Structures are given as C-alpha cells and as structure tokens.
Amino acid sequence: MIAATTPLLLALGLFTASTLDAQSLSLELRGGGLAGTTTFEMAGAPNAEHLLIIALEEMQTPTPFGFDLDVAPTFLANSFGLPGFYGFLDGSGAATASLSFPAIPLFEDVLFSFQAVTRDNGVFDVSNLVRLTPQLVGTFAATIDAPAVPIAGGGHAIAPDGSLLFVGGSGPIAQRYVTNLEEWSTAGASFGVGLLSQTIGLNDGRVLFTGGIDVTTGQPTSAAAVYDPATQQTTTLAMGIARAGHGAALLGDGRVLITGGFETLTLTDLTTAFAGLRASTEIFDPATDTFASGPAMLEPRALHTSSSLANGDVLVAGGLSLLPIVNVPTVSATAYRFSPGSGSFGLPALMSAGRLMHSAIGLSDGRVLLAGGLSLDFTTFLTSGNLADIVVGTRDDCEVFGTGAFGLGGFTQVPGLQQGRAGAALATLPGGGALIAGGFELGIDLTTGTLQFAATESADIFHSSNDTLSPTGSMANPRMLATAVNLPDETVLVVGGGPLDSEVYQPE
Numbered sequence: 001m002i003a004a005t006t007p008l009l010l011a012l013g014l015f016t017a018s019t020l021d022a023q024s025l026s027l028e029l030r031g032g033g034l035a036g037t038t039t040f041e042m043a044g045a046p047n048a049e050h051l052l053i054i055a056l057e058e059m060q061t062p063t064p065f066g067f068d069l070d071v072a073p074t075f076l077a078n079s080f081g082l083p084g085f086y087g088f089l090d091g092s093g094a095a096t097a098s099l100s101f102p103a104i105p106l107f108e109d110v111l112f113s114f115q116a117v118t119r120d121n122g123v124f125d126v127s128n129l130v131r132l133t134p135q136l137v138g139t140f141a142a143t144i145d146a147p148a149v150p151i152a153g154g155g156h157a158i159a160p161d162g163s164l165l166f167v168g169g170s171g172p173i174a175q176r177y178v179t180n181l182e183e184w185s186t187a188g189a190s191f192g193v194g195l196l197s198q199t200i201g202l203n204d205g206r207v208l209f210t211g212g213i214d215v216t217t218g219q220p221t222s223a224a225a226v227y228d229p230a231t232q233q234t235t236t237l238a239m240g241i242a243r244a245g246h247g248a249a250l251l252g253d254g255r256v257l258i259t260g261g262f263e264t265l266t267l268t269d270l271t272t273a274f275a276g277l278r279a280s281t282e283i284f285d286p287a288t289d290t291f292a293s294g295p296a297m298l299e300p301r302a303l304h305t306s307s308s309l310a311n312g313d314v315l316v317a318g319g320l321s322l323l324p325i326v327n328v329p330t331v332s333a334t335a336y337r338f339s340p341g342s343g344s345f346g347l348p349a350l351m352s353a354g355r356l357m358h359s360a361i362g363l364s365d366g367r368v369l370l371a372g373g374l375s376l377d378f379t380t381f382l383t384s385g386n387l388a389d390i391v392v393g394t395r396d397d398c399e400v401f402g403t404g405a406f407g408l409g410g411f412t413q414v415p416g417l418q419q420g421r422a423g424a425a426l427a428t429l430p431g432g433g434a435l436i437a438g439g440f441e442l443g444i445d446l447t448t449g450t451l452q453f454a455a456t457e458s459a460d461i462f463h464s465s466n467d468t469l470s471p472t473g474s475m476a477n478p479r480m481l482a483t484a485v486n487l488p489d490e491t492v493l494v495v496g497g498g499p500l501d502s503e504v505y506q507p508e
Contacts, residue, residue: 027127033137035103046093048120052085138508139473144182151496155199157229168193191225198248211243220244245302251340252312256284305360352413361426368401372421394420394441416469425484427492432464438479455480
C-alpha cells in the first residue's frame, strides 16, 4: 500500500471513492507521429470524472482505493496539466485528450505508457494499458515485440477482444497481436496453408482458406478450411478441384468467388505447367460452408488478382494465361468483372500491359489499385524450350481501375515506382491512397536457368488525389509476399515475407 503522502494519493485525492468497478473503461489512441498530434479516446460511464496518466515506466502500483495501476506514478502530477488529460466524460461516456511531440529523433527511442482512471458516484474504474512509441511520419519502425513463429502468407481476423489473430501463415499455429501493447503471442491451433493459397475474411468474422501447394506432395490441393476466431475452431472442407495460384474475393452478397489457378503444376517442365491452368470457377457459400461450380472464365489464368468492388462485383485481372484457340502461353492484359446478380462475367477491360503476381487493393474512393507485377515474353522459349530464353521483367508501374461510362470501367496507367516490384504488400492509408511496400524483382540465372528472387525493403505511396506515386521510408528488412494490415491507430503493420520481426508504418 502506498503511503498517504505520496504524489499518487495526493493527485488521486481529487477522487474520493470507496469501491472499484469491473473494468468497463477503455482507452485507445490514434496517430503517434512526431510533429503530429496523438489523440487518446476514452469510453466509460457518462459524465464520469477522468484522469489520463502518462508514464515512462510500467510497474504494478497499488493505490489506497483498492485497485492497482500498471504504470509508475512518477509523472502523475504532470498529467493534470496536459490538454484533455483531466476532466469529465461527456453524456455518452466519451472524452478525448491530445499530445504533440516535436520532430526530434530522440523521442523515437522512448516508450510512453498510458492508463486512464475514472470516478463515477464514488466508484473507480481503470482502463487498459496503452503503449506509444513515437516515430517520424513516413517511416517504418520495429514493433516492441516480434512474432514467435515466422509468418508466410495466410490471413488475419479480429478476435472477440479486439486483438488481431494471424492464421494460416505459421503452419497450424495461430498468433495474436495486441495493437495497444505491440505484443505478440501464440493463440492456439489454426490451419496451415501452403504456397499460392488464398485466405479471405468472411462477413461473419470467420476466415476461409483455399488451396495452395500441398507440402507433402508438392502439388496443388483441393483442401479448404474455415477458421472461427471466436471459438478458435477450424472446420476442414474441400473445393471441387485442386487449385494453386488461384484468385479469391468476397462478393457483395457475402459469398466468395474462387477463380482459375493451377490444377497441376510441374515447375521443371513449363509446357506441362501451362496445361494445368484452369478457367473454371467455384463459389463458396458461408451459410452452408459449401462450394458450388461457377461459370467458366473466357481464358484460363493463374497468379492473377481478384478484387471486391464497391457495388458487390469482383474484378479478376491479369495473371499467367493461354491465348484462346491457339493455347499459346501469355501474360494476360485483360480484366473481367463478375456480377453476383447475373452470375456471369462481363466484357473485358484492357490494361496497359500484361502482369502477373501483381498486388491489388480496393481504394477508399471505390477504385482498385494494381501495383507492379511480372512480365514474361515466351516467344523464343516456345521454340527452344530453354528457360533462359524467357524474357523476364518486373514492372515498375501501377494501374488504377475505375468504373466508366455505362458501368464498363477501364484502367489508367500510373508510372513511377522506385523499382520493379512483384508480390508487394498493400494497405490503404488515411485520407485515401495506399502504401506499397517490399516485394521482389525476378531474374533468371543464364548459366543455370534457375529463377532468382531479389526481395526489396523500399516502399512507395500511391496518392489517389492525383494518381501519382512517390517514395517513402524503407523497411528495416527486405520482404517479399509480406502481409500489410491497417491498425486501429491509423498505422500499418507489415509482417512476414522473410524476416521474423514486424514493422509499423507511420503515415505521412
């Protein structure tokens, strides 16, 4: 128990209370950029008296009022003088406080901890702990903690407690990330996915896994599963055929469209690999957890993107394909919109150039951004059969798809990536636009004929206000096929793609 003469008791003496309420007070923050404003949001009992405490040290601190704090009381008195840190919640039980840090790199090495306390009719309530590691805007910084197991692919879901569950990419192990604490932990069993699989979040909060390369056979698999983050239970399913490098996207009615992919794949013989391309589709219904055959696409394709549109349609774009009738391999420059209402694909839209293994994301203005990707010229290879004769390129441009006249839609090319990048991580940014981080450049060793993947740590920003690209800060480590997730504090978490650690991007 702390003596009655300590600063903690003197400060909290403003609250005269007798009991402690079960925790209902919540504390969240937004921002955290140096030279910017960090906003703290408190939610608790209407009209309750509140104090937001700032600390540089975390420790269990008993109080005379029957509760413990998770922060040291060293700067308790200072909290009363900060904007909005002391006052009253409004009639709906909400209050905000703000804190600004100058753009001094010294603050990047400081960990600030925050906790709120309220008093309502003689009852105390204590919030969750929140940590802040300020960083310069336009930069990446390592999270306080790192995943225990490497993450390669898979997806994420929101757990009932608001934490993020990363599933599929660490084999059968699920991993939890608590945003406010920047902490990782293991979280039970999940479903392990192979390379070239797809992971989609469903409207009911569950996660759907489909296909990929089976780790035991080295071939595409028809295996599928649904993971429920609320119960942490996995239900195993199966698609109609094996698929790897296929597309998957959520339709406006909550179902999932599965498109194309390889049904068989032999990397040592590309001619055979092309024969494994499929034009078929399947539709997953989350109401029954079943797959049903969908309409065939006009051309087979794999390593393409499938993106949900604002009107509930799905845009299927690019990928490795075969020219109709002649069955000559090519990199597709076409895109088609699937309508769940009509159950069919519409007329094609043409991109400026073909691309595969590009990344795609829906923007806040309803358009779709396609970033980077690979280009392959098979002309000489089809005659020689020599892998070294495939002309490989990694694209350093983007395309934006928007709905045009009569709802047909079209693409606008956006040049200017710092370097060619395929398999980049994408995330939307506050106010529009997107972060394009990492990825790889592909080459062929002319001596051995083997593919060479060069991962990159650089990143670019797509500005949706004027459809331009500009460089931003680089990650600490190169990452290819990494995962980018928008966090509640408006930053972006980037994880996987090679390195074990995770990084957070602070938007400009």
